[in-house]
Amino acid sequence: MSTSGGAEDENAKVIETCLTELSAADFDVVRMALSDGISSAMEDYSENIKSELTKAHRTVVQECIENADKLTSLHSAIIHCDQIFENLEQVLRGFQRDLGSISEDMKNLQKQSASINCELDNRQKVRGELSQFVDDIVVSQQMIKVIVDFDASDRTFLEHLHELHRKIQFVKSQENKEARAIEDVEPILEGLKIKALEKCREWIIIKIGQFRKPLSNYQVPQHQMLKSRFFYEFLIHHDAVVAAEVQDEYVDTVGKMFFSYFKVYSSRLFKLMMGDIATKDDLLGAEDVTKSSTIGSLFGAKPQVRNRATVFSLGQRQNLLTDDFLAPLIIPHAAKEANEKFQFESLFRSIHFALVDHCSHEFLFLTDFFLVSGPIAVELHKRVMSRALTQLLRSWDEKISINYDAISLYLCICLTGKFKQLLVDRGIPNISWYWEEISNRLWQRFDQVMNLHNDSVKTLDVRKMQPPPDTRPNYIVRRYAELTCALLVITELGGPEASKKFDSILESNEDAVEQLIGRMANINKSPRDRFVCFINNYDLILGILDERVAIDTRIRTIIHELDQKAINEFVEISLAPYFSDLISFVNDCEPLIEQQASQLLVRYNEKLTLIIKHFVQTWKKSIDAINGDIVKSFTNFKNGTTILQAAFTQLISVYQRFVKVTSHDAFRNLPAKNEIVNIHHIMIELKKYKPVF
Structure with missing residues (x-):
């Protein structure tokens, strides 16, 4: 089973190879082969290829024989070049090894440089801080001598007092740190502080004592104290009890000084008061003339004013x-x-x-x-x-x-x-x-x-x-x-x-x-x-x-209203002796006209005739008489003329009302109406009395 399977695989590969070659072959040749028959075509094609290959081989061999010397020299050149390239490769490998070594050396030098710089910075910082620390805690002989021996009023003492204050503050700030040098300098600074406190207190107390001198300008010692203000600041920082004592002494001394100053100054000034001052007799309701003495009256003495x-x-x-x-x-x-x-x-x-x-x-x-x-x-x-x-x-x-x-x-x-x-x-x-x-x-x-x-x-x-x-x-x-x-x-x-x-x-x-x-x-x-x-x-x-x-004040408003009220009353009283009948007629008839009581108005025809005739005969003389009475009645001429104008204004107003009343139908047929004086004539006459100012 396995043998047959392997054969099948090989056949498949052969077929695949053939197909591949077929796809790459010349299409015309393939078609010709297919048309002439596969077997004969392939055989012919194979014979042609063999003959061409034989011919090419012979040609190449012939060319190699002909160029044998050249090929030998080329071979020698290639061997020589290989040797040169081998030497060059060895040199380059040496360079590569040297460069690697230099890079490593540079890295080591860089690390060493950074380390050296860090050490230098640290040493400089330590040196600066240590130098400052030493400067801050070292108490010089000059400082000791100035604080102990010099007078507090000396400028040098004030300068070293500032330095002492700074050193004491620095030592206090180092109390919780492990600096053994502080233990050595603390007793010295404490002794100097006590001495400085004593001198500062004494100096300020002496200056305060100068305020007690009579007739002295207290601003002079104050100015001196301000120049040495740091003395009190030193007391505040290092002995609050002494500072409070100095402050209390100043308050007590200067308070007494101001007490004495104002007591003396005010008593001396009151001696300069005018003798002719107001007394209990100098009141609004007091009479100007005082009674003369009995003896004075016997000799006919004039009353004192x-x-x-x-x-x-x-x-x-x-x-x-x-x-x-x-x-x-x-x-x-x-x-x-x-x-x-x-x-x-x-x-x-x-x-x-x-x-x-x-x-x-x-x-x-x-x-x-x-x-x-x-x-x-x-x-x-x-x-x-x-x-x-x-x-x-x-x-x-x-x-x-x-x-x-x-x-x-x-x-x-x-x-x-x-x-x-x-x-x-x-x-x-x-x-x-x-x-x-x-x-x-x-x-x-x-x-x-x-x-x-x-x-x-x-x-x-x-x-x-x-x-x-x-x-x-x-x-x-x-x-x-x-x-x-x-x-x-x-x-x-x-x-x-x-x-x-x-x-x-x-x-x-x-x-x-x-x-x-x-x-x-x-x-x-x-x-x-x-x-x-x-x-x-x-x-x-x-x-x-x-x-x-x-x-503008309320008092003036009140007085002005009272004055105007009095003027109005006076004007009516001034007009009454001369024009009372006319005024009474107008006051009686105007309400009747408003009530349309014409029958009652007819009763006034005879009275109206008498009023018109009397007015025509006397109005100019009456105006002149009013002018004389009013102007002579008032001490202020301007006020008199103002009141006169008010009286004439009132007269014009009453006369206008009078003319209006006479125009009523109840007086239509009254013959005396033709004699009524034109109001413009009256106004022209009144202008003669108008003030020119």
Whole structure:
């Protein structure tokens, strides 16, 4: 079975080979063979191939015989070339071996170079750190000598103190590291630190002690302390207890110094106060003429007149809020030599300007020298200044309580606000508790003084006044106008913002004066003179306010409304004697016209005839008489002409209404209507009295 299987495989291969050769054979030959017969064709083809191969073999052999010499020399050349190539191969193999060795050497050199560089870097780092370490812990003989022997005020001492501080800080940072050299240097640094602390403390205490010297400029030792500020910084870092002791000593010493300074300065300034100041008798309702003494009256002495101009008028005192606010301080001895005297508010400004300057300078020094900021700096500043501020409050209590000058008190209130803001602008703690205390006391006293003014006006008996009040503006009203104007000008320049307390005080004062004007007006018997009194006094107040106060105020609005009301009443009273029938006719007939009561209007025909005839005959004379009465009634000519124009305006308005009433059908057939004066004629006549200014 196996033998037959192998034969079949071989036959298949033979067949496959034949097919392959057949596919590669010449197609024409194959076709010819197939056409002539396979056997004969194959035989012929085989014979041809054999003959061609025999012929080719003979040809090749012949050519080899002919070229035998050439083939021999070619064979020799090939053998020689093989030898040359063999030598070249050996040389190249040698080069290859050498190159491999060089590459390995280069790799080894590269590794050695990297290793050497690493070692060099490590050694340089170690050398630098070790050198720095040695420099940081080594205590030189020069340092020891300077710290122990040199005076603390020497600049060299300060330089070595910085170096000592740095070394101590470095040694502390190395405590948890294994550096045995630290153990050797620690005792030396500790001894130097104790010596340095002792010298720093002693130097600062000596400088603080210089503040106690009388008449000395305390800013000089402060400047020296700032130059050596590191002394205190050294104390803070290395002995907080000593640093706190030094700080407490400074607070106590400088606090006493400021206490003494402001106590002496304020007492000396108060000796320069003007002698002619306001007293309890200098009130709005006080009479100018005082009673003469009994002895004086026997010899006919003239009554003494008290000049109260400075009590109620402002003058140039408002300059303290503007140009003179930051003026130099008052120097007591220089002012005394020049025989200068000052008002209360000027002393108040000078003392508090000095306080603001010292507070500003002291706060900056504390933050710089004691290295504090924020709430700690504010508290330290308060500790330094509190004693002096408390003393000032006690001193001001006494002076404020006897001050009867309302303008002065209000100026001080405004100055308080400006000084507080000045500290804020400088970035200094504004010691608000002190300003609130002083402001409250000033407001309280200001309210008391204004109440005294009000009470003096309310209790004034106008029947006993000398000279008796008349229709002219009264001097008490002028005082009120001057005082109110002064307070409003101060408010405009630098007063408290929207103070309801201040507005309430002014309104109370205005109410008291309004009642006084009413009492003075009632002394006049005729209603016309009463209104003239009202208008003259209100006009006086408005004139003073309009001249000096730029802002619109509630007080002016109130006075203006009262003035206009009085003017309207006066105008009606002034027109009544001359045109009462005409006015009464218009007032009676206008309601009847609105009610369309024509039958009732007919009854007024006869009255209307009389009114027209009387008006035609007297209107020019009446206008001239009204002009004379009004102009002569008022001390202010401009006010009189204004009221005159108001009266003429009222007359024109009434006459227009009169003409309108006469045009009603009820008066259609009235003959007297033809005589009615044209309103344009009246207006032309009134223009003659129009002021030229």
